[in-house]
Amino acid sequence: MTVTSKFVSDASVQEQSNITKSGAISTVRPIAEQQDADPSVHAVSSKILDIIFEYALNKFSDSKQRLEAGRPKFLSVVGKFVATSTRVEMCLPAFPFKSANKAYKVFGILPDKAEEIALDRLNTMCIRIGEIYPPGAQCTIISDGVVYNDLLSIPDRETWAYGQALRQLASDKGFRHISFSRIRDLVDIPLPAKLHEIAYVANATNFRRALLNRFGKDDIDIDKEIEKDPDTKMTYLGYRRFLESDLKHIFPVGNGRTANAYRRDVRYLAKQMLIRGYAFAAAVKHGFPDHLRLSIHQSTGKQKVSICLLNTKTGFTTPWHCCVALTATGEWTSAPKGEYLKDPNMKVIHEDGRPSYFQEIVGISEPGQKAQTETSEVNGSESRSDAPHAESQETATSSLTEADIERVAALAKFMLSTDFKKNDGILKSGHPGMDKVLDWKPNELSTVVWLKELISAVARDTGGYNEKVVGVTY
Incomplete structure (x- = not known):
């Protein structure tokens, strides 16, 4: 049965239906292969795809090659919209919930400026497509939070709150090229006409059960899938890394749990996420068959376009x-x-x-x-x-804070000591702030700023978090 794909959102965030439960024809009509070969269709489709590729995940040396490998398939998908002069529809499974690691990674349970920047980036991509292709483009976000949240000890209420706040954010900022799907768009379960928090929480378990019953594979050997499928392996490794950092405060090592046992259990959870992910991917394909499939994960580029939501120089892109x-x-x-x-x-x-x-x-x-x-x-x-x-x-x-004052006093004492005068290790450390410390002139830099630079140069932990890896891996 073909399920309804109705985008439920707030205020100016659009609601659109592309597939009906009765099996009505979608907005993208089947077209003959020769239409795909039309030179004008191909040219416009290629320009649209070039814009989308500008927003692709670009953290790896072979990112462009991966994208080009999938270009023929992606051109075929985009070409169907262009040939019928209809809006280019894209779907992105993403924006599940805030990380379970509130102590180190995120502020809280609700979206913040990071989500705003990410939504704005997707919206801008669609605007740019509209500038060269009048029917425009739309990106539908399919939140996968309720698919996995119980595995990560995230309450259903938090998943609901995050999703609602995300919709409100998109509405408030006028991101009119962003739409949102609901769980009813993926599986057919009895739900109220208008979904509220209590109904959502009451049906979260029903949704997960229905998803696995309808689209899951009882005989799946996830270890073999990881071994033989490059996309699955990359996703699995990403899951392992971010789970290890996400759950360390929820399932801390100690009290009978060893570090090795923790890593073993993380691997188990990552595989459980993959099993559900297979079912979820099948549901997305069934519910949004004509959409250009986007993804936040690194991939081979053959089936989906890997998108970078935060275009920063670090590896944190989600x-x-x-x-x-x-x-x-x-x-x-x-x-x-x-x-x-x-x-x-x-x-x-x-x-x-x-x-x-x-x-x-x-x-x-x-x-x-x-x-x-x-x-x-x-x-x-x-x-x-x-x-x-x-x-x-x-x-x-x-x-200066009291802690700063104490550190300055200790530094001053150390700098007057014989050990400091004999050891030039700090001077040769290469710390970016040391030049300002050594070149200080009273008429160029205030005392407070100089002290701040000194504290930063000597005491800052320079280990940092500079490793360039995909953001989802953390």
Whole structure:
């Protein structure tokens, strides 16, 4: 049975139906193969695909080659829309819930600036397609949160709250090229006409059961799938890595649980996620058969386009696994919350009464004064969204903390010692802030800033989190 694909959202976030339960013809009509070969159709389709590829996952040396390997298939999908002058429809299983590791990776359970940037990026991609192809484009987000949340000890209520807040965010920011699916779009289970929190929570288990009953494979050997299928193996390795970091505070090592046992159990959970993922992928293919399939995971590029949601220089590309920060140069970066908290120049910026992102504060004034810093709009130079973004202001004090004072006193004592004068290891450390410390002139740099640079140069943990790997792996 063909299921209804109705996009349920709030306010200006569009609702659209492409497949009916009665089996009515979808908006994309079957066309003859010779129409796909039409030169004009091919040319437009190729331009559309070029735009989509600009937003693809680009963290690996062979990323472009992988995309080009799938170009013929992707052109065929896009070409069907172009040949019938209909809107290009894409679907992206993503945005499940915030990481279970609230202590180190994310602020809380609700979307923040990271999700806003990611949604804006998808919306901008669709806008750009519309500039060269009048019917435009739409990206449907299919949240997979309820598929996996119980495996990660995420309550159904948190999954609901995240999804609702995400819809509201898209509506408030005017991301009109973003749509959202509901669980009724994937499986046929009795649900109220309008889904509310209690009904959602009451039916979450029913959904998972129906999903596995309808689309699961009882005889699947997941170990063999991992061994023989490159896409499955890459997803599995990604699951293992992010689960190990996500669950370490929920299932801590100790009290009878060894580190080896923890890693063994993480591997088991990753395989359970894969088994459900196979069923979920089949449900998505059944419910959205004509859509261009996008993915947040690294892949071979043969079946889906791997998309980068956070176009930063680090490896963290999925907003529910990290936080974002606005640097002094206006560039957005992404990393776990705990890494930003180590940086004394990073200030938490609140929006709607809760932490949203970090901002780098530089040029701090003398003690007793306050420096006003105005946050940049999330769109930046890349964004071309339909709705303006509100600007916000935050105040940062410039005085040293008690901890800073203690560290400065200890540093001063050390710098006067014979050991410091005999050991030039710090001077040769190559720390980016050391030049400012050594070249200090009273008329060029305030005492407070100099002390901050000194603290940063000597005491900052430079281990960091700079490894370039796919964001989902954490």
